[in-house]
Amino acid sequence: MPVLHAQPNHSGAPPTKGLDRILRLEVPVVVKLAERKLLLSEVMRLGVGAIIEFVKSSNEPLELLINNKMIGVGETVKVGENFGLRITRIGDMKQVVQSLGSK
Numbered sequence: 001m002p003v004l005h006a007q008p009n010h011s012g013a014p015p016t017k018g019l020d021r022i023l024r025l026e027v028p029v030v031v032k033l034a035e036r037k038l039l040l041s042e043v044m045r046l047g048v049g050a051i052i053e054f055v056k057s058s059n060e061p062l063e064l065l066i067n068n069k070m071i072g073v074g075e076t077v078k079v080g081e082n083f084g085l086r087i088t089r090i091g092d093m094k095q096v097v098q099s100l101g102s103k
Contacts, residue, residue, distance in 0.1 A: 031074070031085050032063040061088060071096045 034054035046052075061073035062085060072090035076083055090096070 027067045028065075030065040030068070032065055032070075064090070066096070069096075 034056040036054050061075060063070050064072040064074055072087050074085040074087040077086045
């Protein structure tokens with residue numbers, strides 16, 4: 001699972017031990033393609049090769065979720081043989097941190 005790394009502290013003030021520990025926490029990073037609700041009976045009929053259609057254009061931005069909270073959006077990029085997300089918009093860091101603490 002990807003790990004977000006904190007930027008170095010350039011303010012000259014030493015980070016507190018508590019803050020340093022928080023900044024080293026690993027959190028789930030999810031890129032949400034789309035979502036859709038299905039009836040349970042439809043889910044039970046799904047099998048290998050089934051296709052679920054989403055009402056979202058392939059050129060719409062993907063949501064970036066940290067700890068299941070949306071903090072930004074981006075676009076799909078190919079990195080070698082893998083896929084990645086180029087972040088095109090991200091929330092204010094203060095709001096991001098506050099949202100991570102809320103339930």
